[in-house]
Amino acid sequence: MIKLFQFKLCPFSRRVRFTLEEYNISFVTIDEIIWNKRKEFLAINPAGTLPVLIDEADDIIINNYAIIEYIEEKYSHLQKGISLISGNxxxxxxxxxxxxxxxxxxxxxxxxxxxxxxxxxxxxxxxxxxxxxxxxxxxxxxxxxxxxxxxxxxxxxxxxxxxxxxxxxxxxxxxxxxxxxxxxxxxxxxxxxxxxxxxxxxxxxxxxxSILEDRLAGFHPPNHYSNPDF
Amino acid sequence: MIKLFQFKLCPFSRRVRFTLEEYNISFVTIDEIIWNKRKEFLAINPAGTLPVLIDEADDIIINNYAIIEYIEEKYSHLQKGISLISGNxxxxxxxxxxxxxxxxxxxxxxxxxxxxxxxxxxxxxxxxxxxxxxxxxxxxxxxxxxxxxxxxxxxxxxxxxxxxxxxxxxxxxxxxxxxxxxxxxxxxxxxxxxxxxxxxxxxxxxxxxSILEDRLAGFHPPNHYSNPDF
Structure with a gap:
């Protein structure tokens, strides 16, 4: 199973989640509080940055730009021509x-x-x-x-x-x-x-x-946040 | 002929030049002093940023990331398998x-x-x-x-x-x-x-x-700058 190390209010983490969901790819998320500098996480990514993707083969893919292009190259052809970097x-x-x-x-x-x-x-x-x-x-x-x-x-x-x-x-x-x-x-x-x-x-x-369902302790979103008809 | 709007001491402009040269692609450079906010340049790229590439079909390609991936997709296959974003x-x-x-x-x-x-x-x-x-x-x-x-x-x-x-x-x-x-x-x-x-x-x-031959008025590089055996 693909793992995504993320932080709920990190725009780059959200972008990888949104992309994986668009391609109907199953994955689990691990919430990482990067400020805690967790040793097990730093062993995976010494730079301590998010997002980090670990794919089915346990390959570690670090960095938003690298992950997005990786998902595009690996999965877009499975989606019957649907692509998020499309066109000529x-x-x-x-x-x-x-x-x-x-x-x-x-x-x-x-x-x-x-x-x-x-x-x-x-x-x-x-x-x-x-x-x-x-x-x-x-x-x-x-x-x-x-x-x-x-x-x-x-x-x-x-x-x-x-x-x-x-x-x-x-x-x-x-x-x-x-x-x-x-x-x-x-x-x-x-x-x-x-x-x-x-x-x-x-x-x-x-x-x-899933992004609209995110809740971060200590930070309540406004009522309109989750409502598509806001 | 491909045109590259560049500034000699812009690392991103240098990167596009280096890449085009690696792929043996002919191009001309236009030195752009972005601080002058030249109207003709802003008409091409309203954001006023460098580098900007204009290809053979007069398509305007703006932004380092976009240009590098564009060159890779367009030209690397012409180079008998040589690629600058290579591997699995x-x-x-x-x-x-x-x-x-x-x-x-x-x-x-x-x-x-x-x-x-x-x-x-x-x-x-x-x-x-x-x-x-x-x-x-x-x-x-x-x-x-x-x-x-x-x-x-x-x-x-x-x-x-x-x-x-x-x-x-x-x-x-x-x-x-x-x-x-x-x-x-x-x-x-x-x-x-x-x-x-x-x-x-x-x-x-x-x-x-060509990068080692660059000279910018008012800024003399040290003697070792151009020498590969420095």
């Missing part, structure tokens, strides 16, 4: 450009900051001194998010999905970052109706349901 | 894990800081106030580099190339970041003999020669 070479390049946009640009400017202030600091608390969220950092991340949400609105106003007619890794990357922010109630949905419509379509997919 | 699925995952290590972890902790302080600030100078390099930031980047160089030494002491027996995108990613630091004389080669041996093999490749 130009179409695939557009998907990968947007994946990198969310995994690096959006992450560094928005989701990493919010997750660091609210989640990392909460888990680090017992290790070092009490560290409250830096309100100025949170304000900057919220401000940065406006430009990103405008770009996302632009993309999905002209296309059915982010990178074209079919759902792709670009949607999965954007949706998993956004889902972490939404869990922390950091999105004002009244302002972003186009993104809300697209995200409602994501939320309605059976492959996304 | 596990081997490919190891290459991609290490590419991401250099393009994100090494970049964020070392090369981005040094390039920002020395290069970005130089090009931004005329736009805003005079900004000298922050010596404390440079010191932190140098300190971070020690742990990265120890890890690189570890990798190439047990393998011929970084990810295994064959040269791969992992070597190209590491080498292009390192080549930018070396141009700025930020590597103490006396301390890193294993890395030096590996980098000498990289420098000896004809595909790397």
């Amino acid at each position: 070479l130009r179409g695939k390049a557009e998907i990968r450009r947007l994946v990198d946009w969310y995994d690096n640009k959006f992450y560094n400017e928005v989701s990493r900051i919010i997750l660091r202030e609210l989640i990392d600091k909460y888990y680090m608390k017992n290790k070092t001194e009490d560290k409250s969220p830096n309100m100025e950092s949170l304000r900057i991340a919220q401000e940065n998010s406006i430009y990103h949400f405008e770009y996302l609105s632009h993309l999905i106003s002209s296309r059915r999905w982010i990178a074209g007619d079919a759902i792709s890794q670009a949607d999965i990357a954007a949706a998993t970052h956004i889902s972490c922010l939404d869990y922390l109630n950091k999105i004002d949905w009244d302002k972003w109706s186009e993104i809300k419509n697209w995200y409602a379509r994501i939320k309605s997919r059976p492959s996304f349901s | 699925l596990r081997g490919k995952a190891e290459i991609r894990r290490l590419v991401d290590w250099y393009d994100n972890k090494f970049y964020n902790e070392v090369s981005r800081i040094i390039l920002r302080e020395l290069i970005d600030k130089y090009y931004m100078k005329n736009k805003t106030e005079d900004k000298s390099p922050n010596m404390e930031s440079l010191r932190i980047a140098q300190e971070n580099s020690i742990y990265h160089f120890e890890y690189l030494s570890h990798l190439i002491s047990s393998r011929r190339w970084i990810a295994g027996d064959a040269i791969s995108q992992a070597d190209i990613a590491a080498a292009t970041h390192i080549s930018c630091l070396d141009y700025l004389n930020k590597i103490d080669w006396d301390k890193w003999s294993e890395i030096k041996n590996w980098y000498a093999r990289i420098k000896s490749r004809p595909s790397f020669s």
